[in-house]
Amino acid sequence: MTWEPHIFKDLHQIPREEHVFPGTPLCAGCGGLESLRLASKVLGSNVVYVNAAGCFTNLAAFPFTPLDASWLYTTMGSAPAGAQGVRDALDVLIAKGRLPKEEDVKVVVLGGDGSTYDMALSSTSGAITRKLDFYYFCYDNEAYGNTGVQLSPATPYGARTATSPCAVRHPAGTMQEKKDIFEIWRAHKPPYIATVSPRYPLDLEEKFARAAQYSGPKLFLAFAACPTGWLFDPAYTPDVAKLAVECGIWPLKEAINGEVVHTYLPKRQPVEHYLKLQGRFRHLFEPTVQTDAIAHIQERVNTYWRDVT
Amino acid sequence: MLSIRFHGRGGQGAKTASRIVGTAAFLEGFTAQDSPIYGAERRGAPVAAFTRIAKKPIRERGLIARPDLVVVADASLIGDPSARVLDGVDERTVLFVNSPLTPDQLRARTSVSGRLTVLDLTDLALKQFGKRGAISALLGAVAGRLAGLRPESIREAIVRELTDLGLTAPVIERNQALAMQCFEAVQPVTLEPGPRAPVPSAQLRTPTYDPPTRGTAGITAGPNSAIRSVSGWRTFRPVLRPDLCNGCWLCFASCPEGAITIKPDGKPAVYYPHCKGCLDCVEVCPTDAMTVEREPEGANK
Ligand SMILES: Cc1ncc(C[n+]2csc(CCOP(=O)(O)OP(=O)(O)O)c2C)c(N)n1
Numbered sequence A: 001m002t003w004e005p006h007i008f009k010d011l012h013q014i015p016r017e018e019h020v021f022p023g024t025p026l027c028a029g030c031g032g033l034e035s036l037r038l039a040s041k042v043l044g045s046n047v048v049y050v051n052a053a054g055c056f057t058n059l060a061a062f063p064f065t066p067l068d069a070s071w072l073y074t075t076m077g078s079a080p081a082g083a084q085g086v087r088d089a090l091d092v093l094i095a096k097g098r099l100p101k102e103e104d105v106k107v108v109v110l111g112g113d114g115s116t117y118d119m120a121l122s123s124t125s126g127a128i129t130r131k132l133d134f135y136y137f138c139y140d141n142e143a144y145g146n147t148g149v150q151l152s153p154a155t156p157y158g159a160r161t162a163t164s165p166c167a168v169r170h171p172a173g174t175m176q177e178k179k180d181i182f183e184i185w186r187a188h189k190p191p192y193i194a195t196v197s198p199r200y201p202l203d204l205e206e207k208f209a210r211a212a213q214y215s216g217p218k219l220f221l222a223f224a225a226c227p228t229g230w231l232f233d234p235a236y237t238p239d240v241a242k243l244a245v246e247c248g249i250w251p252l253k254e255a256i257n258g259e260v261v262h263t264y265l266p267k268r269q270p271v272e273h274y275l276k277l278q279g280r281f282r283h284l285f286e287p288t289v290q291t292d293a294i295a296h297i298q299e300r301v302n303t304y305w306r307d308v309t
Numbered sequence B: 001m002l003s004i005r006f007h008g009r010g011g012q013g014a015k016t017a018s019r020i021v022g023t024a025a026f027l028e029g030f031t032a033q034d035s036p037i038y039g040a041e042r043r044g045a046p047v048a049a050f051t052r053i054a055k056k057p058i059r060e061r062g063l064i065a066r067p068d069l070v071v072v073a074d075a076s077l078i079g080d081p082s083a084r085v086l087d088g089v090d091e092r093t094v095l096f097v098n099s100p101l102t103p104d105q106l107r108a109r110t111s112v113s114g115r116l117t118v119l120d121l122t123d124l125a126l127k128q129f130g131k132r133g134a135i136s137a138l139l140g141a142v143a144g145r146l147a148g149l150r151p152e153s154i155r156e157a158i159v160r161e162l163t164d165l166g167l168t169a170p171v172i173e174r175n176q177a178l179a180m181q182c183f184e185a186v187q188p189v190t191l192e193p194g195p196r197a198p199v200p201s202a203q204l205r206t207p208t209y210d211p212p213t214r215g216t217a218g219i220t221a222g223p224n225s226a227i228r229s230v231s232g233w234r235t236f237r238p239v240l241r242p243d244l245c246n247g248c249w250l251c252f253a254s255c256p257e258g259a260i261t262i263k264p265d266g267k268p269a270v271y272y273p274h275c276k277g278c279l280d281c282v283e284v285c286p287t288d289a290m291t292v293e294r295e296p297e298g299a300n301k
């Protein structure tokens, strides 16, 4: 079955109105910010963002904020719990007639992969189980970025981080496989889950627009190419994001009530094209080519697509 | 004891430069200390790093408030109050600035005075490497020269520090070679370390709060970050050639900052105070209508 966008078919449909404004101290070329800006164009300004500590902490550096929405800052492990509190408060206020229903706002969690895959996982699981009506936006830069790029459960095999360097005993760098958070979320059967990439802006906008019709947990995993942590020139953020999808490493998909549909079927270029752009994989190519490690990464991608198509 | 303070933008290599100087001094038998400021530093945002060199054990810790030598990787930082480049600088302090301007031009355009050395490292690196990138080895070599360190130890320190960062031998050799050129290009100076006037202690003020019955502290303004200019972050700027633009809006969709707006005629326009110079728009443009220009130095960006 091929997936068709219903709403966003042309780039000129992307709303011109901004909801995440310039002037943040986030890195030049931040792929996470790029996704958030696009998402916010659909989410609008009637939003409370509940932000787990991470790079996005820097969004709102007092006394400045780039958001025309509200922002609540939480610890790394508790953003979904914070979202529950905000949602409950809104519900109570509406029930008591102290807040008109039209003034209700969306509750949106912002979390890096460190919180999402690791520290806030139990809190997220609880929120999904309780069918909390919220959005979860994870910008996945595949490391604990804000503290200097340490290994997280989202770091893929073969990447170099501050705590998984290329070393004699593990020349490929990171030895673990990236945790499949999509499937962990899906096991909870929330109404809507999607992966997105800012280099596929129509796919991204469409998914946020679609999710809006579901009440309950709506979970998004956004590919966040990170020039600082992945060691590439910020100009290549779009190329890294594109090749992640085109090489089959970052599948674009959604799951509605647990039913998975791939929203884009890449022709699947060799993974080298993606790896070679980034300094975090340089040790796989220089000084000697680590053929086995690269083949392993390719094999994982092949297996994924064999199993889903 | 010699106190060296480095100022740069995240990604330029100020932190690594401080390590190169520290390591080189250590190799020459000195006691050395090097450390960057930690403050969730982003690529492009102001960063600082510190190196102390002495014959005896160093007891002092923390930031360097009274530097003997200040190394500035990006001249646009001088005018940025948050970077505090000139804090604690007095008539004995030697200042190195990476800039295409002459010392006199720099003095005229900024508040810099006193003992100033200037060299355009960015241009040298661009010519040599063909693309923008960190200039840590060059900064380290210049700082080492001004600090009176030997070329051999700086070469060795560059190898050690860049190897640590995962760079390969050919890249390190190219960096070493260019670093040595910079070493030669800078005239040695006599630094005048020694006791300096202490920094006056800050006057603390107790903040006043409204009583909780009136409201809690919070930002109730709209999206006010847009009043801040991020122009200083750029070393290059995207420049649109409207004749080549087909109005596809890819650049507008891809700008992480939202620095590109759409004009009434449907064509994009870059608003420079909001542009950090990531050049993502240049990369996505299908018709090469977005071109790249090196940021004019000292201009009012
Ligand atoms: C409980 C706890 N441990 C450690 C920290 C320090 N800390 C702040 S941000 C951060 C990194 C977060 O990583 P991630 O969630 O991946 O987001 P990113 O920084 O990559 O955006 C850490 C470890 C913290 N704030 N709270």
Ligand code: SF4
Residues within 6 Å of the ligand: A026, A027, A029, A030, A031, A032, A033, A055, A141, A145, A146, A224, A225, A226, A227, A228, A229, B042, B043
């Ligand atoms: S470290 Fe990476 S994810 Fe964090 S702000 Fe910078 S580019 Fe974005």
